[in-house]
């Protein structure tokens with residue numbers, strides 16, 4: 001089954017985004033550096049193509065991502081026509097300050113008081129759009145929050161006499177095609193907790209970590225990971241942390257939350273859930289499983 005997650009306000013947000021796109025010069029598309037393609041909304045690409053707008057692809061939260069994977073992603077995106085990619089941490093004002101200049105390079109003709117550069121920020125919920133917007137404007141205008149879809153209306157702000165920027169609400173799309181994308185998004189908290197079962201997401205995450213960063217699991221939880229699968233890792237975390245359900249069995253739900261929170265907070269080190277190679281391999285297999293070994297667990301449709 002596939003994750004379906006499209007609250008009503010997303011429909012009107014899409015319509016508004018399409019209208020705004022008509023009157024801007026450059027799209028700043030924010031994605032999560034740990035899962036850049038899984039956190040890319042295909043609707044943004046489609047809207048951009050209809051209007052032929054160039055795109056600055058911002059791989060945000062790069063402080064949490066594996067630097068080697070991020071470098072590969074930058075090369076991958078820079079090869080795409082009309083796209084320039086940059087990795088930043090939205091919490092680092094100096095890095096964020098580079099963004100308008102990079103946008104200017106994509107629309108050099110918009111550079112005076114009569115024709116100011118008009119930019120718009122797009123991206124799915126929780127990738128850090130509000131954080132970037134606040135850093136760009138130099139004050140708190142957008143509400144930052146770790147629950148997805150906190151920003152709900154568009155706001156335009158001048159960045160000086162020659163530049164304008166418009167913030168847009170987090171935009172999801174109606175159907176996530178690959179199960180693994182749904183799991184990666186849920187693990188990274190771009191999909192709300194009502195949409196998926198924590199335990200299934202944690203098992204997916206554990207399988208992926210076993211395949212790509214097994215030493216991080218042994219380092220943080222003291223597990224001997226050889227021969228383990230994702231379920232055994234979650235059980236192991238429950239045991240090591242003495243998390244017990246009623247009757248004394250390992251509390252897999254609590255252990256799942258521990259694993260996901262540690263990943264989200266960067267406590268497992270800098271981790272990328274996908275690379276251009278794993279993405280290509282997943283698409284070639286036509287499956288949704290991002291790690292070589294993991295079988296995607298069953299998934300339920302969201303609300």
Ligand code: G4P
Nearest residue numbers: 060061062089090091125126127128129130131144145146
């Ligand atoms: P959104 O507008 O796209 O929905 O995202 P928002 O800016 O609200 O950011 C979502 C969460 O991600 C916030 O965490 C924010 O601080 C965090 N975040 C944004 N950019 C970065 C980044 O580059 N690196 C890291 N590590 N985190 C980032 P929060 O837990 O709600 O708030 P806070 O306690 O971190 O301030």
